[in-house]
Amino acid sequence: MKGSDVKIERVSKAFGDFKALKDVSMEIKKGEFFSLLGPSGCGKTTLLRIIAGFETPNDGAVTLDGTDVLPLPPNMRHTNTVFQNYALFPHLSVYENVAFPLRIKKAKGSIIRERVGDYLKLVELEAHARKKPSQLSGGQKQRVAIARALINEPSVLLLDEPLSALDAKLRQHMLIELDRIHDKIGITFIYVTHDQQEALSVSDRIAVMNQGDVLQIGTPHEIYESPASDFVARFIGETNLFEGKVLAVEKFNGAPAGADVSMAELEIPELGRIKVTTVDEIRPGQSVAFSVRPEKIVITTDKPATKRRDINLIEGIVDEPIYSGFQTKFYVRLSEQAVFKVIKQHAVYSDEGPDIVWKDSVYLSWSADDGYIVSVKES
Amino acid sequence: MKESPPKSARGRPNYGTRYAGPTALWFTLFFATPLVIIVLYSFLKKGLYGGVQPIWSLDAYRSLANPTFAAVALKTLATSVIATAITIALALPCGYFMARSRNQTFLLLLVIIPFWTNFLIRVYAWMAILGNNGFLNEVLHRLGFVKEYVQFLYNQEAVVLVLVYMYLPYAILPLFSTIDKFDFSLLEAARDLGATKLQSMTKVLIPNIKSGVFTAVLFTFIPIFGAYAVPLLVGGKDSYMLGNVIADQLTKTRNWPLASAISMMITVVTTAGVMVMMNLQKRDAQRLAEEKLSTGDAGGGEQ
Numbered sequence: 001m002k003g004s005d006v007k008i009e010r011v012s013k014a015f016g017d018f019k020a021l022k023d024v025s026m027e028i029k030k031g032e033f034f035s036l037l038g039p040s041g042c043g044k045t046t047l048l049r050i051i052a053g054f055e056t057p058n059d060g061a062v063t064l065d066g067t068d069v070l071p072l073p074p075n076m077r078h079t080n081t082v083f084q085n086y087a088l089f090p091h092l093s094v095y096e097n098v099a100f101p102l103r104i105k106k107a108k109g110s111i112i113r114e115r116v117g118d119y120l121k122l123v124e125l126e127a128h129a130r131k132k133p134s135q136l137s138g139g140q141k142q143r144v145a146i147a148r149a150l151i152n153e154p155s156v157l158l159l160d161e162p163l164s165a166l167d168a169k170l171r172q173h174m175l176i177e178l179d180r181i182h183d184k185i186g187i188t189f190i191y192v193t194h195d196q197q198e199a200l201s202v203s204d205r206i207a208v209m210n211q212g213d214v215l216q217i218g219t220p221h222e223i224y225e226s227p228a229s230d231f232v233a234r235f236i237g238e239t240n241l242f243e244g245k246v247l248a249v250e251k252f253n254g255a256p257a258g259a260d261v262s263m264a265e266l267e268i269p270e271l272g273r274i275k276v277t278t279v280d281e282i283r284p285g286q287s288v289a290f291s292v293r294p295e296k297i298v299i300t301t302d303k304p305a306t307k308r309r310d311i312n313l314i315e316g317i318v319d320e321p322i323y324s325g326f327q328t329k330f331y332v333r334l335s336e337q338a339v340f341k342v343i344k345q346h347a348v349y350s351d352e353g354p355d356i357v358w359k360d361s362v363y364l365s366w367s368a369d370d371g372y373i374v375s376v377k378e379s
Numbered sequence: 380m381k382e383s384p385p386k387s388a389r390g391r392p393n394y395g396t397r398y399a400g401p402t403a404l405w406f407t408l409f410f411a412t413p414l415v416i417i418v419l420y421s422f423l424k425k426g427l428y429g430g431v432q433p434i435w436s437l438d439a440y441r442s443l444a445n446p447t448f449a450a451v452a453l454k455t456l457a458t459s460v461i462a463t464a465i466t467i468a469l470a471l472p473c474g475y476f477m478a479r480s481r482n483q484t485f486l487l488l489l490v491i492i493p494f495w496t497n498f499l500i501r502v503y504a505w506m507a508i509l510g511n512n513g514f515l516n517e518v519l520h521r522l523g524f525v526k527e528y529v530q531f532l533y534n535q536e537a538v539v540l541v542l543v544y545m546y547l548p549y550a551i552l553p554l555f556s557t558i559d560k561f562d563f564s565l566l567e568a569a570r571d572l573g574a575t576k577l578q579s580m581t582k583v584l585i586p587n588i589k590s591g592v593f594t595a596v597l598f599t600f601i602p603i604f605g606a607y608a609v610p611l612l613v614g615g616k617d618s619y620m621l622g623n624v625i626a627d628q629l630t631k632t633r634n635w636p637l638a639s640a641i642s643m644m645i646t647v648v649t650t651a652g653v654m655v656m657m658n659l660q661k662r663d664a665q666r667l668a669e670e671k672l673s674t675g676d677a678g679g680g681e682q
Contacts, residue, residue: 052571053570053571054567054570054571073570074567074570074571075570075571075572075573075574075575079571080571080572081567081568081571083564083567083568085562085564087562087564087565087567087568088568089565089568089569089583089587090565090587091586091587100569100572100574100582101572101573104572104573104574104578104582105573148572149571149572152572152573
């Protein structure tokens with residue numbers, strides 16, 4: 001396996017009074033596509049710059065395959081960076097930009113020609129070798145930056161919001177491209193982004209950060225389906241987040257054999273009594289934060305005919321339907337204060353029934369299994 | 380990229396000439412006319428007690444072939460090249476740190492402050508510092524480093540030192556303004572890609588601030604090449620520069636055509652220098668433009 005594992009142990013960094021990183025630890029495995037995800041100012045770029053060698057932490061350790069890299073200057077580390085603004089050398093052609101690391105190493109002319117050719121091919125830019133960066137489109141510049149960062153065969157590639165300057169369509173395309181390159185060369189990728197869609201779609205694992213803390217590390221599925229905190233639930237995807245009290249807890253019979261799942265009944269002021277399954281240990285009387293994703297909710301104008309005990313049903317009035325082609329998002333008003341988000345996918349063959357429009361009275365239903373207890377507040 | 384010359388846009392009257400009028404008049408009166416006079420004088424016969432006789436002659440240019448003048452000319456060139464090189468070498472780090480500093484305004488002020496004092500007064504200040512009874516000797520003597528006074532003044536080194544001091548701000552300012560526009564993340568990229576600190580400067584910073592270096596070289600080399608007061612005041616007999624020879628020819632030997640011919644020489648050398656450098660720049664720009672035109676054609680690996 002190529003690539004290095006990267007270990008970050010209790011790293012802290014402050015800029016004056018501002019604490020950019022507070023005692024951050026994580027282990028990134030060899031060859032992993034690992035994302036640092038969080039809003040701007042959460043410390044993700046600072047952490048990346050510490051790994052690259054542009055910043056020195058006030059405290060903590062960073063090791064690559066067990067070797068402490070903190071004493072090394074950036075040019076001595078086996079990491080290379082794709083910068084947010086690409087940072088291509090404007091005075092050099094595409095070819096010379098990619099050749100730069102080899103020229104610094106004083107590689108032989110024949111080796112340079114071969115390797116630069118290979119990497120320009122990898123990013124599909126052979127035809128643009130002689131152009132200057134100013135003659136390239138954003139996506140092409142991005143590819144040059146990637147080829148240039150890879151030509152030294154680093155064991156870790158650091159990507160600092162590499163797609164943020166591209167438009168939505170190109171971003172999708174480049175994301176697939178990055179995934180392809182990662183699969184092909186197999187080194188460790190550490191990808192910094194504030195865009196949860198990007199992180200979810202390409203990462204093997206994601207670290208969600210906020211205000212210098214790591215809130216959760218997990219696979220995209222874990223992060224999305226079982227967020228570890230209110231912040232993660234809100235930041236990743238859309239959610240309906242409410243607080244309530246546990247009324248009763250019983251063993252859930254619908255769970256796969258062996259799984260220790262319990263079914264809880266919650267009293268949530270805005271929703272009424274809600275059933276939810278959970279693997280957490282909870283006791284009646286505790287306060288909890290409850291979340292359910294908008295796309296897990298079925299919205300109907302007629303009352304759904306089901307006798308299942310684990311289906312939650314609430315009523316509301318459509319406040320605002322937002323149609324976006326493949327789906328419609330409804331803001332459903334439950335009461336003066338409470339609004340519920342529902343996303344309805346437009347499938348091809350399903351009988352969608354009558355259109356749901358503004359001011360319609362609707363029923364919202366979801367399975368207890370699709371709700372999620374985000375956190376338990378000690379009572 | 381240089382802007383194209385202003386053109387009258389779609390039939391609208393072009394007021395350009397009218398606006399440029401006063402400047403044109405000023406330059407004709409005080410720049411072009413004296414230059415023409417010098418050109419004319421250099422081709423005339425010298426008058427007995429200064430001035431010229433209205434007789435065409437190439438005498439002045441023949442005397443230029445005189446080995447003494449050739450020696451002074453070479454010496455002047457050498458002094459100018461050395462002083463310019465030192466000035467740029469000092470101005471580059473200055474401009475760099477000013478551009479990266481948070482106190483840019485304050486530092487700019489420091490660079491500009493010397494201009495508040497008259498040029499000659501600053502030369503005399505250096506004489507007060509370097510003189511045999513000057514400040515520097517006093518300090519060295521008091522500290523016990525020297526017994527006798529050290530001769531700092533009236534030699535080639537003193538001339539270079541004071542010239543560098545005089546023209547340093549002229550080099551710092553254009554370098555600062557170019558480096559200020561430089562994208563410093565490129566240096567991080569260079570370091571990331573394996574370059575040492577020095578390599579990131581020579582291979583990324585310098586090539587991207589070429590225009591600033593070019594301006595700085597012009598702003599220092601041209602005035603230094605025509606220097607007169609500095610070598611006169613702090614130099615010895617051996618540090619005479621062309622400017623001093625011209626003055627001597629005008630005031631002492633009273634050979635005005637020869638003084639004019641030497642002036643012409645300075646003008647020609649500096650103009651030639653400027654044109655060579657401008658051509659290099661233009662070729663750079665042209666190459667870029669051609670590369671722009673030939674976009675899309677199969678590139679392949681080029682060296």
